[in-house]
Amino acid sequence: MSTITPEIVAEHGLNEEEYARILNALGREPNINELGIFSVMWSEHCSYKSSRRHLATLPTEAPWVICGPGENAGVIDIGDGQTAIFKMESHNHPSYIEPYQGAATGVGGILRDVFTMGARPVANLNALRFGSPDHPKTRHLLSGVVAGIGGYGNCVGIATVAGQTDFDPAYDGNILVNAMTVGTADADKVFYSAAAGMGNPVVYVGSKTGRDGIHGATMASAEFDDDSEEKRPTVQVGDPFTEKLLIEACLELMAGDSIVAIQDMGAAGLTSSSVEMASKGEVGIELNLDEVPQREENMTPYEMMLSESQERMLMVLEPGREEEAHAIFRKWDLDFAVIGKVTDTNHLTLLHGGEVVGDIPIGPLVDDAPNYDRPHDVKPAAIAAERPDVPAPTELGATLHQMMGSPNLSSRRWIWEQYDHQVMGDTVVLPGGDAGVVRVHGTDKALASVTDCTPRYCYADPVEGGKQAVAETYRNISAVGATPLAITNCLNFGNPEKPEIMGQFVGCIQGMGEACKALDYPVVSGNVSLYNETNGIAILPTPVIGGVGLMQDYKKLVRIALQNDGDSIYILGDTGGHLYQSIYAKVIQDIHVGPAPRVDLAQEKAHSAFVRGQIEDGTLTACHDVADGGTLVALAEMAMAGGKGITLDHEGDHGFWFGEDQGRYILVTSNGAALEAAASEANLSLTKLGRVGGDSLLGQSIDGLKQANEDWMPGYMAAV
Amino acid sequence: MKAKVHVTLKSGVLDPQGKAIQHTLSSLGFGGVNDVRQGKFIELDLEETNEDAARAALTDMCEKLLANTVIENYDIELIA
C-alpha cells in the first residue's frame, strides 16, 4: 500500500491539522481508501464544519414537528395520521459545469432524500439564480438548467409547482440551482436511517455503481489504475426512468415491515450512507465491496466508496426478508444485492477480494469531524453614509410598464411551461401564484409550498435579510389561505474563511432563527452550500427558504387573479415608502445603496392570521402579498392574472407605490364593509386603494402590461 | 460538401438510453447483447467546398453546439 504523502493529503482537501486528527482517530496512518472516506466525510459538504455550530441555533421544534434536522428530510404532522416530508438541496457547482445533467441530478437527489423516508413525492420546487442576462453564459445555463429540471421531474412524474428565478451579475461565475421536494406519508410509515440488529443484512438497491463524480479520482486512479483511459468526466448523468422505478419499488417494499433502516446514497454515496446509518444506530457496518453492483470493470474500493452514481439506496433489512425484498426489486428491474451486514464493532469495515481494505471507527469519523468557529464580522454592508434620495419617476404608469418588462419582474412562464406542473392531478394552484398548492391525494386537505429569498436585502443587511426570507415564504403561504407550518432551507454563500462572508452567514442565520421563532415556523431540514466564489468574487448571500403550509379545505383557497368587476381592493399593513434596495431604486434609478426594509415579526404573524381568517370566512375574492417591486407591481400582477383592470382612488407618491415595506398584502373583496370591520376589530391598518374594473391600470392597458411582462424571457431566450 | 458527425458519450458516462434498449432487446428475446450505447448522428449539407475549411467549421460547430464536450466525444467525416 502506498504511503500517504502530504501532496495526497492536500489533494483530498484536508489541511495538516485535519490530517493529524485522522492519525489520532485511527491511531495509525490511513490507507488511501480510509483517507478518501475521511476526506469526504470531513468535507464542508458532509461535515458542515463551518456551519454546524450556527445551524444549531435555529429553532427546530413545534408540536407538529415529527422529525427535525438530522435525517434525510424533515417530517411534520398534517393531521389524520398523515405527514408532510420535505427538504431542499443545492446542485450549484455541477449545474455550472453541465447545466442539464447538473440540474437533473439535483432533482433526482432531493427526490431520494424524501422518498427514502417513506414519502411519495407530491411536489417539486426550485430556486434558481443566474448571472446578468448580458453575460455570455447566462442563456446557455438557464436553458440547460430548466431543461434538466423538467427532463428529470417530468419523466419521474412529480409536478413542479413553484420556484424562483433571479438574475444578478453576482452569479455570473456561480449560478445557484436549489431543488426542493415535498412528499406525503402516513405517520406510521415514516422510515429512518439508524441501522440496528447485529447481523442484519445491508442491502444495496437501484442502479449500478460507476466511476461517476469521484472527487480527487484523477489522483487516486493514477495510483491504482495505471492504464486509465481518457480522463474521466466527473459529471453524473441522471436516469429519471430508473428513479421512477426506484420510487415505486421502495414504496412497495415500505408497505410491508421488512425495512429496519433506509438511506439514499447522495453525496459521497456508499461512504456517507453507510457511515450515517452506522453512526445513527451506534453500530458497525461491514461491507463486502465485491458484492457491489458495478457498471465498469476493475473498480477499486476507493472508487466504489466515493462514487456518486445516481439512483441508488442502501437499506438494512430484517433478517430473512431478503428474498421478499428482492422479488419486488426484480419486478421493477432494479439491482438488488446484499453487500454487508450490521456488526457490533462500531467500525466501518471494508472487504475486497478477501482482504480488509478499510477499517475505521465510526465514532471518531463522525464525532471528531472538524467543527470550526470561523471569524465573522456581522454588519449591514450597504448602508452607505451618504446616500442619495431615490427620485420620483416622470410618469408612474410608464415606469410600471418598464418594470414589468424588466428581467427580474418579468413572467417566468417560459420556465414553468417546461415543467409538468399538473401530473398526479392534484395541483390546484399552478406556478405563477403565490404558493404552489397540491391536494393531499384523496382528501380536501392541501399543502402549499414556496421558495423565497431576497439576496439584495441579505447583502444590505444579513439579519434583516434572513428574517425577510423566512417572512416572505410565510406570507406567500398565508396569501393562498394555508397555515405556514415549517421550513427547509438552502444556505448559499461565498467562502466562509473570509470574515465578511462568514458574517453574512451568521447574520442571516440569526435573522432566520428570530423569524422562525417568532412565527412558530421551525426549521426541519436544510442544506448549506459554501465557497460559491469565482476569482474571489462571491455570490450575494442567498439563504433560500422553502416553506410548507397546510389548508384543511382546498376549496376555500384564493388565488391572485382579480375575479369580479366592482370588487374593492385594499392593502393590509402600513406603507412607509421604503425605497432603498427596492427594484424601483435598482432598475429605474440605478441606486444600489441603502438599508434593507425592516421586518416586524409580530405584525407578520398578526397579518397572516387575519388574512387566513378572511380567506376561511370567504370574504376575499383574490389575495396577493406585496413583494419585489412594491404595491403597484403586486396590483399589476393581479390585474394581468385576472385579465381585468383597476381604477385607483388612492393618492400616493412613488414611495407608496414602489416602496418595498414588508408584511403587506393586497386583499380584494366583494364585501368591503365586512373586511373593513374585521380589520378595525383586529386593530390592523387597512387602506382602500381602488376597485376592479376596466382594462387598464394607471393608463397602461392590462394587455400591454401583460405583453411586456410575458415577452421578455421568450425574447431573451430566442436571441443568441 | 456533405458531412457526417457522430456524437457519442464518453466511456464511463452512464447511458440510460443504451441500458434501456439493451434491456428491452433482451425481453424481446434477443439474447447475447452485451452492451448498447446510443449516440447522435448528424448529417449536414454545407456550402463550403474546401475540405480544410469545412473541417475547421465543423469542429467549431461541434465544440459550440453539436456536442456537449463535458460528457460527449464527436467525430467528423467529410464526403466530397
Place this chain on the structure above:
Amino acid sequence: MKAKVHVTLKSGVLDPQGKAIQHTLSSLGFGGVNDVRQGKFIELDLEETNEDAARAALTDMCEKLLANTVIENYDIELIA
C-alpha cells in the same frame, strides 16, 4: 462482434431537431449550412460471431425496436 446501427429519418419526414440545429447554427454565425438532419447512432456489442447471423439478428432488432419504419430508415454495419 460489434455493430453500428444508424437510424435516420426518411426523406420527406420533417425533422424538428435538425431544423432547430440549423437555425441555431445560423444564429451562431455559421453561414452556408443548407440542411441538417439528426438521426441516431446505436453501437451494440453482440456475442454472436457469425456475420450472417449477426446481420439477421440486427435486422430483426431494427424492424422490431430500434427503428420506427414508418418514419425511419436503418443501416447496419458490422465490425469483426
Place this chain on the structure above:
Amino acid sequence: MKSAVIVFPGSNCDRDVAVALEKIAGNRPHMVWHGETDLPEVDLVVLPGGFSFGDYLRSGAMAGRSPIMKEVITRAHKGKPTLGICNGFQVLTETGLLPGALMRNAGLNFVCRDVTLKVEHANSAFTNAYTNGDEIRIPVAHHDGNYFADDDTLKALEDNAQVAFRYKDNPNGSQNDIAGIYNESRSVLGLMPHPERAIGAELGSTDGIKMFESLMASL
C-alpha cells in the same frame, strides 16, 4: 362500464386517469401491469400518459413492444374501444394501431399548458357528448407531440373524418394542427392533451369530463 388501464414502467398518469374513470364513470378500472399477457374482460382499454421506459429511444417505442400489447392489439383489432392519452397516443402510433408518428415538438421544449381544442368529429364512443365545433380547454404536457404523417395518410385522415381534435393555437408543430385522431372504425382514439386533468374547476377546467361521460354512456 368496465375498463383497464395498462401500467408500463415509467407511466405516471395511470393513477390520474384511474381517478377520472372512477369519479365520472363510477367504477375503478383494473390496473394491468405491462408484463401480463392476459387482459380482463373490459369495455375499454386505456393507455395512460407518462414516460414509459423513460421515453428512451423513442416515445412509446419500448412500451409498444411490452408483453401485454399483443392482447391490447388483438382486442383493438376486434373493435374493442382503446384510448391512448399522451404517451398512450405515442404507444398507439408505435404499434400501428394509429397511423403516423409523434415527433419532437417544433419548439424542442417540453410544453405544459392549457390549450384550446376544436372538437372536429364527435361521432365516437369517446366523444359523442361533445358537439362538432365545440371549443374546449384541456392541458397538454409533452415533449413529443408533433404529429407527423405522410401526405396520403393525412389526406385519408381528413377524408374519413378521423381527426378528433385540432389545436386552435398549435403548441408543437403538429401537421394540420392535429391533437387527436381515431382509427378508421373510430374504436381507437389517441390524443396528446390530457382530458383526465380537466375534470374539476379547481384543476382549471371541466372540459375533459365529457369524454368520460361519452364513454360511460356508450359502453
